[in-house]
Amino acid sequence: MLDLDIQLRIDALSLHVQGTVPNTIAALFGPSGCGKTTLLRAIAGLTPCSGRISFNDVVWQDDSQRLPTHKRRIGYVFQQDQLFAHLSVEQNLRYGLDRASAANIAIDLPLNEVVARFDLQPLLNRRAASLSGGESRRANIARAILSQPQLLLLDEPLTGLDAKRKAQIMPYLTEVTSGLGIPTLYVSHLNDEIARLCDYMLVMQRGKLTDQGPTQDVLPRLWREPLETFDTQSIESEAGSLVKATVTGFDKPYSMIQMAVAGQRLQVLGQALPQTPEVRVFLAAKDVAIALHSPKDLSIRNALAAKVVKLTPMTGLANGLVAVDMCIVTPPAKEQGSSELEINEREVNEQEAGAESPQTISAHISKAASQALGLKVGSAVYALIKSARIAALGDEAV
Amino acid sequence: MTELSAIWLSAKLAGITTVILLFVATPLAWWLAHSRHRLRPAVEALTALPLVMPPTVLGFYLLILFSPNNALGGFWLSFTGSTLSFSFTGLVLASLVYSLPFMVQPLTAAFSQIGRAPLEAAATLGASPWDAWCSTVLPLARSGYITAAVLTFAHTVGEFGIVLMVGGNLAGETRVISIAIYESVETLNYTEAHLLSAGLLVFSFSVLLCVYYFNRQFTLRLGPLRTP
Structure with missing residues (x-):
């Protein structure tokens, strides 16, 4: 369970988020520029914010302390691929895994299991820079999972992929969301993705959470009380x-x-x-x-x-x-x-x-x-x- | 052989300068590449100053600074019992200032290009800031480091004006190759001038050739400080 009560201000965006996210596959939905990525970064500790964040009763941040990113048990998949270009795919995958081992974290998801689940065996010796967009995205997700996270933060993991690649990645995401059972916060602005992958849904507008609940309850509500920053046509096509x-x-x-x-x-x-x-x-x-x-x-x-x-x-x-x-x-x-x-x-x-x-x-x-x-x-x-x-x-x- | 002592002195000076600057310039270049502090442009300009100032001007001010009558020179004299001006230590200090931009600029360009993203990715994977920096930025900036080190070393070897102002011409202490060449020409000893000049030419060319040959991405230029 992720408990949030945070405020931050960057340029024109003022974020004030209060809420509890259950340990499930939760979608974070909202128009672009509403602060979804910023919220995810704040949860990860990458963007400083004030207030309180706790996960499963472990305080990540409050008035007196702030746990640095590397001590929060998170896996983060960035919008842009962030494989380390100087390392092979296997070295990339081992990066988080090795550090988890060194920190005496129990390895519930060993390398060979994740490699098998994500079909990465043929890519292990390739340089990260030589992968195609879809392969790279797969390796990114696998690397995040191998760091043995308690909470997975996915920032639009299908953005920038064409329909064919999306269809190829989708089964792997399903693998993550339903197969591994790691609580996940999934940023997306596509109803379709959310509908397929997420049990729970948080709606964000102008830096605030405006609605949350099980996906099948929230999704139909979305267009009935249209988000003010959406244009009606896109709502119509997404409803x-x-x-x-x-x-x-x-x-x-x-x-x-x-x-x-x-x-x-x-x-x-x-x-x-x-x-x-x-x-x-x-x-x-x-x-x-x-x-x-x-x-x-x-x-x-x-x-x-x-x-x-x-x-x-x-x-x-x-x-x-x-x-x-x-x-x-x-x-x-x-x-x-x-x-x-x-x-x-x-x-x-x-x-x-x-x-x-x-x-x-x-x-x-x-x-x-x-x-x-x-x-x-x-x-x-x-x-x-x-x-x-x-x-x-x-x-x-x- | 005076030539050999000059060559050795130049190599020693350039080597020491390069090593010290690697450590000094890395944090400075990182700060220049990523800080949004309002003083950043000022620091950037100050760092680039030796590129545009006549070496004699810089040498003149350093000479004043090194004088035992002034704070730094006085402190050094009371601390070590020798003067900074007309000494090898003084030459090293002067070279650090003079060669600083040649180390800082390629590193800043490399760090800007790499950005903070690898550090953030590494942090989310459980790497502490220092671990993250050493395991991502450092290897990713490899060609930037090679460029910077080669430029700094070669530039320090070729330095003349500032050495003359600060170090003078003391055999075995401050008489580096460029000074030796100058002196040879002044005393009409063209054989020695030819020998040293040709040696310097061949040395510079070989270093660059090796670097270009082994590192295809290597670009030896003082590019813009910030890559877009």
């Missing part, structure tokens, strides 16, 4: 919802991953079966359509039965749009009649799923469409989502 899904199968001939969301079927385009059965799927609000009846003869593969819980007319550049929040309805029992809405045979956790808080989907539709359909709170609807428009999942290779 969406996060649903938890259970993978039930993979249709190889159609490259289609079969999933169940609250007992209903969801099909997602993908190239391989995800490694974990529980996945998170990000549904962009602009890609969700609404129908009053279960549709027929439509190319859209997904129709989730839902109930409207909130209608929010949007303003500014998004004027003319309505944000519709729907909660996914858990089917009461198998109904043979509803042929379009087959309930997956393997979905056995209906009771459990029903016991959880209902999952919500958001859609952005035009005001005209909303009125034509006569949408109001409580309307029974179908949320339509094209399989091809659903964000690819983290675990698959591209």
Whole structure:
């Protein structure tokens, strides 16, 4: 648990952060220039600040003392690659590891294990300067992990990589976040990354934390109370919802991953079966359509039965749009009649799923469409989502 | 042989100056490369002063400073029993001042280019500040150090005006190669002047050739203090 109560001022940025970050994979989200990197640097002790920082009841900083960076048990992955150019990849990886050993820190993550997890064996003897962008990023993350951190600070580890490289790195990040179980603070300004990797989310605006909570709660809130420093268009394109899904199968001939969301079927385009059965799927609000009846003869593969819980007319550049929040309805029992809405045979956790808080989907539709359909709170609807428009999942290779 | 004693004296002077300056200039260059202190431009200018001042002016002021009537010279005389002016120690002190920019400028350029990022990365990996500096900045600045040391050594060997002002021409004490050449020419001993001059020429060329040959990234120039 990371406890923060810090203030600092650099040029135009005034940072005042109070909050507690649980020991999980937490995203630090906010528009550029809001102080995300500065906060991360302050936590690491790289940028001096006043106030108090403690981690798992160890005080890193308060009024009377300040633990220098090298004594804080952190791993830090910088935005720019920071491998030491004069060392080989192996020497880079050993840099933090050796110092941890020298400081009598128990080595829970030995070199060979991390090298294997990150597929770095073929690169060990290469000079750091000779690596490609993706390889270098991988080595950076591995090096940080090998210093045996108790808290991992990742500053936009996917920035500057093209889509293909991102897809290559993503499985390794998943490895870090879910595989190793090191508490992580992950700076990002991309909903998509956060949705896939982070359980928890902190929202930062103008140097202050403005919202925090589990990702699936915070993410839909984001665009409903738009961040003032975001332009509406980027919010519009980033808005969406996060649903938890259970993978039930993979249709190889159609490259289609079969999933169940609250007992209903969801099909997602993908190239391989995800490694974990529980996945998170990000549904962009602009890609969700609404129908009053279960549709027929439509190319859209997904129709989730839902109930409207909130209608929010949007303003500014998004004027003319309505944000519709729907909660996914858990089917009461198998109904043979509803042929379009087959309930997956393997979905056995209906009771459990029903016991959880209902999952919500958001859609952005035009005001005209909303009125034509006569949408109001409580309307029974179908949320339509094209399989091809659903964000690819983290675990698959591209 | 007077030539040999002059060559030895020059080498000794340049060697001692280079070694001392390596230690003096490193923290100074680091500070110049990374400080945002308002006095930094002033210190930067002061350090570069020997580049533009006539050696005779510098030599003149140093001579005054070294005089037993003044604080430094007086202190030295009472402390060691000998004068600073017209002594080898005085020459070393003068060379430290005169050759300072040749050591500081390449190092500052190297440190600016390296930046603080490797130190920060090293700190997050558990390295103490000193450990971090020695294991990252020092090896990364290798070519900067080679440039600086070669420039300083070669420049100290070739120094004339300031040596003449501060050291005079005492065989075995202050009579370095450049002074010996001057004296040879004055006394029309062209054979010795030729010998020493050609030797200095060959020496300088060989040093540079070796450095360029073995270190491809090496650039021997007084680049801008701060690389963009």
